[in-house]
Amino acid sequence: xxxxxxxxxxxxxxxxxxxxxxxxxxxxxxxxxxxxxxxxxxxxxxxxxxxxxxxxxxxxxxxxxxxxxxxxxxxxxxxxxxxxxxxxxxxxxxxxxxxxxxxxxxxxxxxxxxxxxxxxxxxxxxxxxxxxxxxxxxxxxxxxxxxxxxxxxxxxxxxxxxxxxxxxxxxxxxxxxxxxxxxxxxxxxxxxxxxxxxxxxxxxxxxxxxxxxxxxxxxxxxxxxxxxxxxxxxxxxxxxxxxxxxxxxxxxxxxxxxxxxxxxxxxxxxxxxxxxxxxxxxxxxxxxxxxxxxxxxxxxxxxxxxxxxxxxxxxxxxxxxxxxxxxxxxxxxxxxxxxxxxxxxxxxxxxxxx
Amino acid sequence: xxxxxxxxxxxxxxxxxxxxxxxxxxxxxxxxxxxxxxxxxxxxxxxxxxxxxxxxxxxxxxxxxxxxxxxxxxxxxxxxxxxxxxxxxxxxxxxxxxxxxxxxxxxxxxxxxxxxxxxxxxxxxxxxxxxxxxxxxxxxxxxxxxxxxxxxxxxxxxxxxxxxxxxxxxxxxxxxxxxxxxxxxxxxxxxxxxxxxxxxxxxxxxxxxxxxxxxxxxxxxxxxxxxxxxxxxxxxxxxxxxxxxxxxxxxxxxxxxxxxxxxxxxxxxxxxxxxxxxxxxxxxxxxxxxxxxxxxxxxxxxxxxxxxxxxxxxxxxxxx
Numbered sequence: 001x002x003x004x005x006x007x008x009x010x011x012x013x014x015x016x017x018x019x020x021x022x023x024x025x026x027x028x029x030x031x032x033x034x035x036x037x038x039x040x041x042x043x044x045x046x047x048x049x050x051x052x053x054x055x056x057x058x059x060x061x062x063x064x065x066x067x068x069x070x071x072x073x074x075x076x077x078x079x080x081x082x083x084x085x086x087x088x089x090x091x092x093x094x095x096x097x098x099x100x101x102x103x104x105x106x107x108x109x110x111x112x113x114x115x116x117x118x119x120x121x122x123x124x125x126x127x128x129x130x131x132x133x134x135x136x137x138x139x140x141x142x143x144x145x146x147x148x149x150x151x152x153x154x155x156x157x158x159x160x161x162x163x164x165x166x167x168x169x170x171x172x173x174x175x176x177x178x179x180x181x182x183x184x185x186x187x188x189x190x191x192x193x194x195x196x197x198x199x200x201x202x203x204x205x206x207x208x209x210x211x212x213x214x215x216x217x218x219x220x221x222x223x224x225x226x227x228x229x230x231x232x233x234x235x236x237x238x239x240x241x242x243x244x245x246x247x248x249x250x251x252x253x254x255x256x257x258x259x260x261x262x263x264x265x266x267x268x269x270x271x272x273x274x275x276x277x278x279x280x281x282x283x284x285x286x287x288x289x290x291x292x293x294x295x296x297x298x299x300x301x302x303x304x305x306x307x308x309x310x311x312x313x314x315x316x317x318x319x320x321x322x323x324x325x326x327x328x329x330x331x332x333x334x335x336x337x338x339x340x341x342x343x344x345x346x347x348x349x350x351x352x353x354x
Numbered sequence: 355x356x357x358x359x360x361x362x363x364x365x366x367x368x369x370x371x372x373x374x375x376x377x378x379x380x381x382x383x384x385x386x387x388x389x390x391x392x393x394x395x396x397x398x399x400x401x402x403x404x405x406x407x408x409x410x411x412x413x414x415x416x417x418x419x420x421x422x423x424x425x426x427x428x429x430x431x432x433x434x435x436x437x438x439x440x441x442x443x444x445x446x447x448x449x450x451x452x453x454x455x456x457x458x459x460x461x462x463x464x465x466x467x468x469x470x471x472x473x474x475x476x477x478x479x480x481x482x483x484x485x486x487x488x489x490x491x492x493x494x495x496x497x498x499x500x501x502x503x504x505x506x507x508x509x510x511x512x513x514x515x516x517x518x519x520x521x522x523x524x525x526x527x528x529x530x531x532x533x534x535x536x537x538x539x540x541x542x543x544x545x546x547x548x549x550x551x552x553x554x555x556x557x558x559x560x561x562x563x564x565x566x567x568x569x570x571x572x573x574x575x576x577x578x579x580x581x582x583x584x585x586x587x588x589x590x591x592x593x594x595x596x597x598x599x600x601x602x603x604x605x606x607x608x609x610x611x612x613x614x615x616x617x618x619x620x621x622x623x624x625x626x627x628x629x630x631x632x633x634x635x636x637x638x639x640x641x642x643x644x645x646x647x648x649x650x651x652x653x654x655x656x657x658x659x660x661x662x663x664x665x666x667x668x669x670x671x672x673x674x
Contacts, residue, residue, distance in 0.1 A: 193625055214539055264572075
């Protein structure tokens with residue numbers, strides 16, 4: 001039924017810096033189905049934006065995809081030439097950025113910038129282009145589009161600019177829209193407008209959306225599937241309900257305990273101890289081990305593999321593997337794949353978090 | 355400490371800025387006739403969209419701006435240009451951006467020590483150092499951090515330095531201007547908890563300015579909602595969130611993204627049309643009428659007063 005549109009396989013993305021190589025993304029794999037709304041959540045430095053930029057191949061000059069595959073409709077786009085990639089961007093996959101104030105060119109009119117996208121990616125000419133630009137502005141709910149097309153970005157408010165960005169991204173009806181913190185710079189009431197618009201357009205045009213954000217509220221509002229990232233790895237993934245009501249990774253659990261929500265208004269928040277991970281100095285084991293309350297010896301030594309909790313849910317936490325081993329429920333295929341897990345019972349035990 | 359003693363009383367505060375659009379001289383009414391009070395040891399949350407004047411309110415209370423009209427009374431005494439020097443010993447501020455609000459060329463010790471120097475709050479060097487170390491301990495920083503510079507710290511730790519600096523003079527009241535919005539989600543909770551603990555321990559009152567409504571609701575006893583320089587609703591935190599009266603608050607509350615998929619699916623969002631009007635060209639009467647679904651002719655003529663709708667729930671609307 002669902003068709004896999006984009007498939008990221010064991011992606012590693014690194015940056016060269018003065019202080020050495022920074023591995024921003026450390027082997028992540030995920031699929032995006034047609035028409036799916038996928039949320040990638042994590043704090044700054046978790047590699048969520050870098051994953052998105054890797055798909056578009058718009059990394060900074062010192063960044064590069066070290067290994068892994070990104071399959072779009074079965075073809076590995078990491079091997080494509082720059083020319084093929086510029087075809088891909090816009091036509092197959094578009095991106096909107098966090099800051100609508102800086103992502104538009106201040107010296108060109110809105111019309112000019114939208115028309116550029118249409119001219120580059122379609123065969124439309126002359127008045128057809130203008131008509132399409134107008135149609136796009138109408139689609140994203142901008143009143144009086146003919147007038148707006150002649151205006152410059154500074155004449156628009158933040159919400160309007162984000163709408164223009166979405167219009168540009170949708171110019172060629174891409175299969176995938178990546179939204180990198182699309183509403184972080186906007187006010188609450190404007191944020192609601194933009195989120196509603198994105199869902200609306202998704203239903204109308206049937207594209208897949210990847211939302212990259214740190215805001216669990218936005219994620220809960222929008223997404224079918226959620227990926228939680230920490231330290232460049234995926235900790236947990238599953239349907240929205242599974243992640244929010246049945247979190248299986250200590251980081252996700254901590255995150256949900258630490259944000260104010262309707263249920264814990266009068267209670268004290270339980271923060272995650274410590275500070276965010278330093279990407280230059282990654283631990284050998286689980287990236288979250290240094291801040292985890294339940295940290296065991298094995299967590300410091302080995303990176304946990306993702307295991308299936310149930311049909312809609314995967315998590316990479318030794319706690320689950322421990323619990324499953326103790327209950328004798330460790331999946332058969334998992335044992336075969338990862339023989340080191342059979343050693344688990346000996347290596348386990350409390351301690352080592354000092 | 356006696357309860358319910360109004361510590362900060364703001365009456366009919368106005369703050370107008372003279373601006374120009376290149377040709378014309380215009381008046382920007384950043385804060386227009388705002389009155390409220392904050393009790394000792396309590397937290398008032400101030401929410402509203404960007405540009406609604408919430409930061410200006412905070413800064414005007416501390417006389418970082420001279421008010422155009424209206425009075426601010428602190429502990430019964432009016433805050434004026436003359437006495438603000440010693441008043442700032444009781445009123446402090448924590449800023450939004452922990453990256454730009456600390457001097458990069460000063461060590462942590464000097465940053466926290468500066469207010470002590472200004473107000474001459476120590477007897478000798480040893481006393482100064484002890485006080486600084488005590489403050490650092492209070493906000494959860496290690497003593498060995500004292501000789502370091504701000505850039506050596508993470509965002510959450512920098513915000514702690516900013517809070518320690520504000521606490522140095524033993525204030526009774528702190529204006530917190532978006533103190534957690536620059537921090538990561540996992541760090542926010544640490545800082546929010548610290549604000550709450552410090553309040554329990556030291557009895558400071560906060561004016562907590564933020565745009566994240568869930569954070570404000572968590573920390574505040576009362577919440578005030580502003581829209582385009584006017585205060586539109588003030589009430590108990592839960593009351594504002596669960597039973598908003600003003601149409602703007604109503605839509606604001608319904609638009610807050612709630613980190614709970616079931617609630618998110620079931621609730622009904624009230625999406626406001628359009629954008630916030632420019633504060634330079636304010637609509638006549640009620641500033642919200644251009645986006646309000648209840649707006650009538652009366653709204654265009656006169657600004658509704660902020661009146662008590664029972665149980666200390668104030669709202670400024672003709673129709674609701």
